[in-house]
Amino acid sequence: MAARVDEGPIVGVQTFRIPPDACVASLEGMAYARLCYLFWTLAPSLAARREPLPRLPLRWSGIKTTRRDYAAICGIPLNIPRDELDHHIAEFGEYYLTIAPTIHQHVACQ
Numbered sequence: 001m002a003a004r005v006d007e008g009p010i011v012g013v014q015t016f017r018i019p020p021d022a023c024v025a026s027l028e029g030m031a032y033a034r035l036c037y038l039f040w041t042l043a044p045s046l047a048a049r050r051e052p053l054p055r056l057p058l059r060w061s062g063i064k065t066t067r068r069d070y071a072a073i074c075g076i077p078l079n080i081p082r083d084e085l086d087h088h089i090a091e092f093g094e095y096y097l098t099i100a101p102t103i104h105q106h107v108a109c110q
Helices: 025-047 067-073 082-092
Strands: none
Touching: none
């Protein structure tokens, strides 16, 4: 097992369809369910093998994101159109990772 997320050998994969109306919280639930199933299928080998599990011919891809990246996505501009605001809240309004959609209003002091 690698110390960092999304690194090290890939030994198992579970794919699933993401519904068009999925939000962050529902996506997390779907991913967690697949993670549990993957663990259940690998558990016998994990318990009985001394050597590492065989690697799949897959590599990690994509851009790694952080909580800071997620917080930036949750930033809502003051001039956001109503339909985009509704969509933004539906997608990110679950207070995921203790981060909620936020509007920052800066007031100049004299």
